[in-house]
Amino acid sequence: GGGHAAIVGAGIAGAACARQLALRGWQVTVLDTASHPAAGASALPAGIFAPHTSSDDSPLSRITRAGQRCSLQCLQQLLQAGQDWEMTGVLERRQLATPPDETAALSDSPAAVPTRRSAHERPPAWKDALAAPAADWSEEASAATLEVLGLPADTPALWHPRGGWLRPAALVQALLDHPGIHFVGDAQVQALDALKTAEGQPLWSLSDGQGQQWAQADLVVLCAGPQSASIRINGQSLAAAQALQTIRGQVSWGRYAEGQAPAAHQPVNGHGSWVPYFRIGQDADAAWVMGSSFERGQSALPPSAEDAATAHAGNGAKLQTLLPEGHRPDAQAFARAQHWAQLRCASTDRLPLVGPLLPTQALQALHTLPEGLASPWVATAMGSRGLTWALLCAELLAARLHAEPLPLPNPLALALASDRYCK
Numbered sequence: 001g002g003g004h005a006a007i008v009g010a011g012i013a014g015a016a017c018a019r020q021l022a023l024r025g026w027q028v029t030v031l032d033t034a035s036h037p038a039a040g041a042s043a044l045p046a047g048i049f050a051p052h053t054s055s056d057d058s059p060l061s062r063i064t065r066a067g068q069r070c071s072l073q074c075l076q077q078l079l080q081a082g083q084d085w086e087m088t089g090v091l092e093r094r095q096l097a098t099p100p101d102e103t104a105a106l107s108d109s110p111a112a113v114p115t116r117r118s119a120h121e122r123p124p125a126w127k128d129a130l131a132a133p134a135a136d137w138s139e140e141a142s143a144a145t146l147e148v149l150g151l152p153a154d155t156p157a158l159w160h161p162r163g164g165w166l167r168p169a170a171l172v173q174a175l176l177d178h179p180g181i182h183f184v185g186d187a188q189v190q191a192l193d194a195l196k197t198a199e200g201q202p203l204w205s206l207s208d209g210q211g212q213q214w215a216q217a218d219l220v221v222l223c224a225g226p227q228s229a230s231i232r233i234n235g236q237s238l239a240a241a242q243a244l245q246t247i248r249g250q251v252s253w254g255r256y257a258e259g260q261a262p263a264a265h266q267p268v269n270g271h272g273s274w275v276p277y278f279r280i281g282q283d284a285d286a287a288w289v290m291g292s293s294f295e296r297g298q299s300a301l302p303p304s305a306e307d308a309a310t311a312h313a314g315n316g317a318k319l320q321t322l323l324p325e326g327h328r329p330d331a332q333a334f335a336r337a338q339h340w341a342q343l344r345c346a347s348t349d350r351l352p353l354v355g356p357l358l359p360t361q362a363l364q365a366l367h368t369l370p371e372g373l374a375s376p377w378v379a380t381a382m383g384s385r386g387l388t389w390a391l392l393c394a395e396l397l398a399a400r401l402h403a404e405p406l407p408l409p410n411p412l413a414l415a416l417a418s419d420r421y422c423k
């Protein structure tokens with residue numbers, strides 16, 4: 001610590017990394033193309049955090065639980081419950097009848113797809129005493145829970161009591177609010193170049209690639225979502241960048257008329273995800289949000305009117321599969337809804353990328369890196385689970401940088417390692 005770190009991207013991943021580094025004594029500059037923080041996917045009106053489950057308690061499930069532990073600690077510490085987030089519990093409806101291909105195309109949770117038959121199941125091992133604490137995080141939904149949402153008592157569903165909704169932009173603001181962190185907007189970083197100061201000290205220069213330098217730093221962390229792949233490092237693009245995919249997503253959302261907000265605030269996940277209640281900023285209007293489309297390889301923003309209409313209709317159709325009439329906005333209210341679109345960034349194996357972009361020796365060979373200058377680091381590819389993953393990834397990044405004990409077991413940390421694509 002004690003040096004100067006520059007972070008590219010002021011979404012939830014960049015803000016979480018900035019916070020973890022500032023807590024360890026770094027002076028942190030956070031740069032973003034936009035004039036304000038949380039202008040990308042993290043501008044999502046509200047999203048869901050909940051653990052993933054699988055019958056074999058897969059690495060994905062365990063990483064997601066570890067992530068939620070981190071997120072909850074942070075939310076409880078930094079944000080006002082009921083205003084910017086709420087641990088309402090989340091109902092997850094099972095869709096085991098859905099053929100795998102269709103699920104892959106439509107699910108909000110692509111990471112849940114590989115073992116479709118086992119996804120959303122609780123592992124039998126949880127019956128053992130040692131695993132018992134994990135069992136408390138995801139249980140069979142009770143008849144009483146289902147009844148509140150208007151669903152029959154025999155609906156196959158899990159209940160995640162520690163899940164809830166969050167306004168990510170509020171979290172980003174709170175994370176950046178630290179004396180060691182300085183936000184610089186309107187600063188699109190296109191190039192990282194290694195240079196030496198007059199005193200011979202090696203540094204990274206962050207610039208627009210056309211002569212406008214935004215910052216110099218000892219350490220660079222790329223948190224720019226899909227754009228991370230296009231930033232040139234000493235004039236070259238890097239191998240790990242090829243693992244990044246863009247998946248456009250659109251939600252439909254609307255405000256409740258005064259006094260019309262529902263009493264039940266529990267989000268419902270399944271074929272789409274439904275947040276029945278959140279508050280919009282300081283004016284505290286209540287709103288709902290229904291997501292979302294899953295448009296692979298699409299990166300146009302804003303979407304065409306046709307694409308927006310298709311996504312909106314898709315969101316409406318999914319909502320009908322989640323909840324019965326009377327427990328969701330009617331067709332008229334849904335038709336009046338607003339549209340919001342942004343780009344998710346995912347890796348080919350659906351797990352985040354956290355760590356140095358390349359082992360330093362490899363980078364030195366490739367790019368004639370001056371001695372003493374570390375590879376740029378990365379924390380991105382949060383996919384559709386940034387609210388559950390970003391804080392854990394930031395803890396992991398800082399722990400690795402500082403040779404601290406890791407916040408999750410080594411095999412899980414390795415599953416997230418950014419150089420897994422460079423071998």
Ligand SMILES: Cc1cc2nc3c(=O)[nH]c(=O)nc-3n(C[C@H](O)[C@H](O)[C@H](O)COP(=O)(O)OP(=O)(O)OC[C@H]3O[C@@H](n4cnc5c(N)ncnc54)[C@H](O)[C@@H]3O)c2cc1C
Nearest residue numbers: 009011012013033040041042047048189227249385386387
């Ligand atoms: C429709 C939709 C619904 C979603 N629902 C959920 C949900 O319910 N639960 C959940 O957990 N997740 C959800 N997600 C995913 C979640 O929003 C993301 O995982 C998360 O916000 C990603 O955060 P990030 O910081 O990695 O990226 P972003 O928030 O996209 O931040 C990247 C930042 O980098 C900046 N940037 C880009 N290029 C440059 C550059 N060259 N120089 C400087 N700055 C740059 C951008 O302006 C942006 O601010 C959803 C996403 C979408 C699109």
